[in-house]
Amino acid sequence: MTDDARVIALLKDVLDGSPTTAPDRLLTSVLRDLREAPQRRRPTFLQDWRRLVASRSVRLVTVGGVLVAVIGVLAVGQIALRPASSGPGMSGSPTSSPSAAPSRSPIPTPTLAAKYGAPYEPLPPGRYIMPEPNTDLAGPWPVGHVILTVPAGWTQDSSVRGGGIERDMDPGAATARLVFGRLGSLQPKPYPCTPPLRQPGPSIDDLVTSLQAVADVHVADLTIGAYRGKRVEFAIPDPSSDCRPLHGWLTPSGGEQWSYSWDPGWIHRLSILDIDGVRFVIDASYRLDAPPGVAAEVQAIVDSIELK
Amino acid sequence: MVPCSNVWMRFDPIPCDSDEPQRGLPVLDLVGRARAGDRDAFGTLAAASIDRLYALAVRVIHDRDRAEDAVQSALLQAWLDLPSLRDPGRFDAWLYRLVVRACYDEARRQRAHTANVSFVSVEPGEPDGSGHFADRDQLERAFRRLPIEQRAVIVLHHYEALPLTEVAEALGIPVGTARSRLHYALRTLRGAIEADERPVVSEGRTA
Numbered sequence: 001m002t003d004d005a006r007v008i009a010l011l012k013d014v015l016d017g018s019p020t021t022a023p024d025r026l027l028t029s030v031l032r033d034l035r036e037a038p039q040r041r042r043p044t045f046l047q048d049w050r051r052l053v054a055s056r057s058v059r060l061v062t063v064g065g066v067l068v069a070v071i072g073v074l075a076v077g078q079i080a081l082r083p084a085s086s087g088p089g090m091s092g093s094p095t096s097s098p099s100a101a102p103s104r105s106p107i108p109t110p111t112l113a114a115k116y117g118a119p120y121e122p123l124p125p126g127r128y129i130m131p132e133p134n135t136d137l138a139g140p141w142p143v144g145h146v147i148l149t150v151p152a153g154w155t156q157d158s159s160v161r162g163g164g165i166e167r168d169m170d171p172g173a174a175t176a177r178l179v180f181g182r183l184g185s186l187q188p189k190p191y192p193c194t195p196p197l198r199q200p201g202p203s204i205d206d207l208v209t210s211l212q213a214v215a216d217v218h219v220a221d222l223t224i225g226a227y228r229g230k231r232v233e234f235a236i237p238d239p240s241s242d243c244r245p246l247h248g249w250l251t252p253s254g255g256e257q258w259s260y261s262w263d264p265g266w267i268h269r270l271s272i273l274d275i276d277g278v279r280f281v282i283d284a285s286y287r288l289d290a291p292p293g294v295a296a297e298v299q300a301i302v303d304s305i306e307l308k
Numbered sequence: 309m310v311p312c313s314n315v316w317m318r319f320d321p322i323p324c325d326s327d328e329p330q331r332g333l334p335v336l337d338l339v340g341r342a343r344a345g346d347r348d349a350f351g352t353l354a355a356a357s358i359d360r361l362y363a364l365a366v367r368v369i370h371d372r373d374r375a376e377d378a379v380q381s382a383l384l385q386a387w388l389d390l391p392s393l394r395d396p397g398r399f400d401a402w403l404y405r406l407v408v409r410a411c412y413d414e415a416r417r418q419r420a421h422t423a424n425v426s427f428v429s430v431e432p433g434e435p436d437g438s439g440h441f442a443d444r445d446q447l448e449r450a451f452r453r454l455p456i457e458q459r460a461v462i463v464l465h466h467y468e469a470l471p472l473t474e475v476a477e478a479l480g481i482p483v484g485t486a487r488s489r490l491h492y493a494l495r496t497l498r499g500a501i502e503a504d505e506r507p508v509v510s511e512g513r514t515a
Contacts, residue, residue: 007497014451015467021362026362034351039390
């Protein structure tokens with residue numbers, strides 16, 4: 001009887017025997033193709049729609065909207081159209097979107113389509129639902145929805161695992177950023193040149209204690225909706241040594257480890273919430289040299305956050 | 309130099325600011341820039357992954373020329389459709405999928421051209437006393453006869469060392485299907501070696 005180990009050993013032998021390097025002409029051909037081919041870009045509303053239909057709640061809103069529209073059309077056929085007495089009055093919803101129900105929709109929702117799928121496109125100011133990330137970020141996403149008010153000048157950043165927004169369009173020159181995520185374990189060596197870190201226990205207090213060991217942090221109690229936790233603020237000064245950056249935490253996702261790190265030259269305000277035993281983190285950060293008003297803008301966004 | 313930034317990046321033991329540019333955060337940055345239409349960024353990504361993609365393709369398709377065609381076609385497809393990639397963190401898996409699909413297409417074309425002219429022997433090889441080499445040879449021939457869908461699972465799992473969940477993601481199939489393809493592929497390969505080891509009792513064609 002041939003066992004699997006022997007088969008696999010032979011198989012690896014076979015697989016290892018094939019070439020591992022592409023001929024140079026292949027890259028040359030690819031780069032030549034690249035010069036001549038324009039990227040396919042869907043119209044923005046299609047991207048929005050694709051994002052929208054991925055959300056069950058938005059699908060419900062859409063179906064509701066369609067039903068209302070159908071009823072409205074039928075009603076128009078029988079009676080004269082009267083002006084609406086009042087709408088639901090959602091403040092801060094500045095744009096329409098494919099999912100936006102008619103203004104007389106009976107379904108109350110603060111939903112506004114985030115322009116996910118359109119990387120680095122500016123978001124019109126307004127109130128947004130951040131869709132559940134489409135990544136398996138350390139297990140199920142602990143909150144149903146993160147709802148927040150985005151001021152002018154911000155961009156969705158779909159490169160961020162867990163979701164995030166950035167101030168200013170150029171992703172390489174963002175002056176502020178909000179990132180959402182689950183916190184797994186802390187990086188064992190938060191700075192490349194420091195001794196290994198003792199892993200904290202499961203509570204937020206344990207975590208704060210460990211963070212205090214590696215950074216000068218200011219800690220305050222925090223409540224967002226029904227959830228309580230800590231607000232932790234610290235700065236990563238511009239380094240003059242090799243001791244940078246500060247590596248934050250590791251989070252397993254899809255069989256890989258993802259590391260969250262902080263660059264020097266930024267101030268971070270972490271809102272760490274205990275959501276059913278999961279440490280959910282909102283990292284609101286801005287550059288030390290950000291223009292005046294950015295810090296207040298970031299804080300206003302954090303203050304606007306609802307978790308549902 | 310690998311810049312670091314306060315964003316998620318795939319954890320990798322390579323430290324920031326090392327001279328290995330194509331792992332960890334820069335990939336996400338490059339994917340983001342390439343999605344925004346930066347050809348240079350995509351060129352860098354292509355250059356960084358082309359050997360790996362070619363190695364995958366040549367093992368799945370068993371033909372160097374067609375493997376080149378598959379990789380070229382997949383990378384062009386990647387550039388064209390990159391704006392529709394939702395999660396840059398899945399760029400690698402997405403590339404794998406495009407390459408494997410391109411291999412399937414190449415294999416279909418190959419079948420169309422050769423179905424009437426090639427004939428693959430299914431006779432077990434004569435024992436030649438060389439042990440390992442005979443088994444290896446037998447296994448290689450059996451591997452080439454596997455359905456291309458099973459070869460893709462084998463190569464991603466046993467050569468690229470991807471866990472089955474990622475193999476399934478890369479191929480766009482359920483994990484159970486990936487597991488089942490792997491199971492049947494290994495059973496076929498094991499059977500090929502065992503058939504070779506059995507004493508020859510007749511000279512008939514094996515089923």
